[in-house]
Amino acid sequence: MKDIHASDIEFPDPGLANKDGLLAAGGNLHVGTLLKAYSSGIFPWYEKNSPILWWSPDPRMVLFPDELKVSKSLKQKIHSGRYECRFDTRFKEVITKCAEIPRKGQHGTWITKEMIEAYVQLYNTGYAHSVETFFENKLVGGLYGVSLGGSFFGESMFQTKPDASKLALYHLVNRLTSWSFDLIDAQVPTKHLASLGAREISRKKFLSLLKESLKKNTRKGRWTVLK
Numbered sequence: 001m002k003d004i005h006a007s008d009i010e011f012p013d014p015g016l017a018n019k020d021g022l023l024a025a026g027g028n029l030h031v032g033t034l035l036k037a038y039s040s041g042i043f044p045w046y047e048k049n050s051p052i053l054w055w056s057p058d059p060r061m062v063l064f065p066d067e068l069k070v071s072k073s074l075k076q077k078i079h080s081g082r083y084e085c086r087f088d089t090r091f092k093e094v095i096t097k098c099a100e101i102p103r104k105g106q107h108g109t110w111i112t113k114e115m116i117e118a119y120v121q122l123y124n125t126g127y128a129h130s131v132e133t134f135f136e137n138k139l140v141g142g143l144y145g146v147s148l149g150g151s152f153f154g155e156s157m158f159q160t161k162p163d164a165s166k167l168a169l170y171h172l173v174n175r176l177t178s179w180s181f182d183l184i185d186a187q188v189p190t191k192h193l194a195s196l197g198a199r200e201i202s203r204k205k206f207l208s209l210l211k212e213s214l215k216k217n218t219r220k221g222r223w224t225v226l227k
Helices: 031-039 072-078 091-100 113-124 164-178 191-195 203-213
Strands: 022-025 053-055 060-063 083-087 128-135 138-148 151-159 183-187 199-201
Touching (some): 031 113, 083 164, 091 151, 113 128, 138 164, 151 164
Parallel strands (some): 151 183
Antiparallel strands (some): 060 199, 083 128
């Protein structure tokens, strides 16, 4: 039986990426390929009917857990007792919502059916995780990503109620801080992420931090219960 953690794919040196961060095209989204990509500072991002595209941008957007900015309004929601955040209970629903939610200035989605299937497989093998925000027991926001070593690679978030995705991020940061995680990879810069405390660092620095972070043990499996 083939080891799902193995991959025959060999990625180019991230330093060879073009000015937009595009590094390579083709390959597959097998568990082993994705794990090799993330551990090399590379991630997939492409549209339907396009070959799989692999990216390693410079600069890189990163959120260090101790730099999260929490607004007054978000603090009020955190302490209101009206919201509940859970881990790893609705992964497929979260990634599907991320694919379906309308986004300003964006037509369609990069989270294709193939991507959903691939990340559900990562979730089933214990590497991908979701954080879900509930209001009156209804899923109203969340995020998902991949965890390796002391790094969390954020992929996407959604919300159908104001600040619901920020609540998920807040609880994720708290969890990662308690586990001494080093960073949350936010991949590419956006004003929204910057408002939450994420900042740009060079690809060289990111790869250096990632190399050290990957020396830590990976917290595989469901994060439903704090370990």
